Amino acid sequence: MARIKPQALLQQSKRKKGPSRISATTIVFYMLILALIGFFLFATYRYWSNRSRFRSQNQLAVSEHETSYADSKKSEIPGYAVLDTSKGSIIVELNKDNSPEAVDEFIDFCQKGHFKGMLFHRVIKHYVIQAGDNQGAGATEDWNLRGKQPTSVKHEAFMLGTSKGKHTNKGFDLFITTAPIPDLNEKLIVFGRVVRGEDVVQEIEEVDTDEHYKPKVSIGILDVTLKQKI
Known part of the structure; x- marks a missing residue:
């Protein structure tokens, strides 16, 4: 076998390509x-x-x-209502947060003049005074008996409320409690509280009434004025 000369090897190595560069x-x-x-x-x-x-x-x-x-x-929305009565003024703070629908209805009836000339036709001492359409005494007598049952007190004194249910032009009555009433929660929607004029409420409460709790002398609401602040 023939040997490759060193010069030939050198030439062959030169002919080989080196790595490509980028x-x-x-x-x-x-x-x-x-x-x-x-x-x-x-x-x-x-x-x-x-x-x-x-x-x-x-x-x-x-x-x-x-x-x-x-x-x-x-x-x-007005925050207060001033009830001008024949005995004096009663200022009520309206509960807009907890009873918005009742407050809206009350304001609507005030703007229509619904309460002008409305009489307090039921007055029960140490219980409630009611203004509105006189529908007879039976319901209030029943409430007076039910109110003496020992249940939790949810209606404090000097709270303003109205009957539950749909109200008509004659049906939006007003109740102001004169003592903590345990059992009115099922009957009334409380939408305000008296902040001034408690003495007027008490004066109305003290009037003489007949056997049906109707005042012997007419006591009424002359007008209701809505106010933002007092």
Whole structure:
């Protein structure tokens, strides 16, 4: 077998191709592509981040506007009513939060002049005075008996209420308790409390009545005035 001379080996090694080198242009090209991809991802992130923040701020602004609008509408509802009676004035704070429907009905009837000239036709000492359409004495006599049963007190003295159920032009009556009444929760919707004029309520309570608790001398409501503040 013939030996290859050293010179021939050297020439063959020179002919072999060495590893290919990446040119600088290629490196720059790939770096630009990576930079563009990074810029695109960053821009996408900023876009969705700003959009999400904008939506949140917009929803918050709408919510604050709605809340502000609801509060303004709520503040427009009168908070007090002045009952001018033939014995003096009774000022009542309306319970707008716990009895909104009853308060709305009461205000509507006040604006229609429903309570002008309304008489207190039932007066029961240490119990309640009632103004409205006289439907007879049976119901109130029954309440007087039921009120003496030992149950939890839910109606304090000097609370303003009306009968439960649908009210008609003649059916919105007014009750002012003159003592804690245990059993009126099933009968009345309490929508206010007397804040001034308790002495007037007590003076009406002390009038002489017949066997049906009807005052022997007419006592009535001259007018009702609605007020925001007192």
